[in-house]
Amino acid sequence: MSKDIQIHKGSNLNLEGEANKILVDLPAPKTFALNPDDFFNLTPKLVVKEGESVKKGAPLFFSKENPRIIFSSPVAGEVTSIVRGAKRKILQVLITSNESNEVVSHEVSNFESLDSDAVKEILLKSGSWPFIKQRPYNTIAQPEDSPKSIFISTYATAPLDVDYDFLLKNNKDDFQRGIQVLKKLTTGDVNLSIDSSFKGFFEKIEDVNLIGVSGAHPAGNVGVQIHKTDPINYGERVWVVNPEDVVNIGILFSTGEFSAQRTLxxxxxxxxxxxxxxxxxxxxxxxxxxxxxxxxxxxxxxxxxxxxxxxxxxxxxxxxxxxxxxxxxxxxxxxxxxxxxxxxxNHVPSISKTSLSWLFGSKKATVTTNLNGEERALVVTGEMEKVFPMDIFPMQLIKACLVEDIERMEALGIYEVVPEDFGLIDYASTSKIEAQDIIKKGIELMIKEVG
The missing domain is CATH 3.10.20 (Ubiquitin-like (UB roll))
Incomplete structure (x- = not known):
């Protein structure tokens, strides 16, 4: 295990409604949808039409920028609707499942002997490549790149977030196999971050660099972990995979079939x-x-x-x-x-002392979507810095994004952040600015102007 990370800045929101450790298996619904907006900065090109029958794992659309990256149907069935918005933008591809259970199969025997290019080809053809995202920018990784490392974070600190040790306890072998596959895609480390106080079964996973993490949110954000252990410089790439998608990759290389498992x-x-x-x-x-x-x-x-x-x-x-x-x-x-x-x-948790909620200690709170005010002047208060654990000036970066100063954005660390890293700032800032939206637009500008 590498040196542990202890995050001192941040805050945990103690909210009502945490999931009980109960896993329920309901009958599967009949309708499913793929939303291109789930993939940042993607322009989709359809390969199916309404009324067309598809197998599980069959392509629905691909990336216009890189046609090798395809997006597959999670189930076998019929494409019942293609929902479009303004300028005919594709909003959703709806599939109604049937009882055929037809699936596209891929040859994956003896994957241990495959090289990096062969592994990439299977991931691309099966539609599993979108499970791999890259930093900077949090876009889908480009298969032509070679990342300096890969990160998987099982330490979840967002409000009411999932327990990955419980969620994946029945997929230990698939998780290990997925790690072995990812190991072939980088010459660097496959980093697995875990809760330093409760390691669970992840402590026994092989072929990874274990990183123990402790601290309040956003300590669980993979961007914070990358920043503390393997910072990104200009021109470098780090790939990121969600824990359950490691399982999906492992299942693919076990069965030869696209896996769309998702525990909610x-x-x-x-x-x-x-x-x-x-x-x-x-x-x-x-x-x-x-x-x-x-x-x-x-x-x-x-x-x-x-x-x-x-x-x-x-x-x-x-x-x-x-x-x-x-x-x-x-x-x-x-x-x-x-x-x-x-x-x-006072039951509403507040990060500042202006509310008396801190007197109620560990009592779980109920929050609503009420903003409790409108957007105000963006002034120097130090609120952002108290909850932002990266060695980056968040307010200055936000201002640079607002005025579209690319050189300043680069100098202030735009390559290391994604919108979710500013989620707690949105909550804590009395200015009521939409920091995540500002950072998102800043990243879109960087992709357009710098690439």
Missing amino acids: AVVGSSVEKPQYYKATIGACLKPYLEASNLDDKEEFRVINGDVLSGSKTSADGYAGFYNNLISVIPEGNHYRMFGWLPFVD
């Missing part, structure tokens, strides 16, 4: 039975939400991901491609009179 945790204060569910990538969320007994006494919001960095969806929505967490919290569509008073709504 339905959490939040609006959920009466927060728990885990066996599911599939792109699955319709409705049966899992119904099984969790949502509180129907008030309006709620369904979020693909955690409450800080997730994306809004609906009770009839679909699971995101990389998503293990479905958060459900009350809508904040009410006006709070005299909300600025420090003794009003």
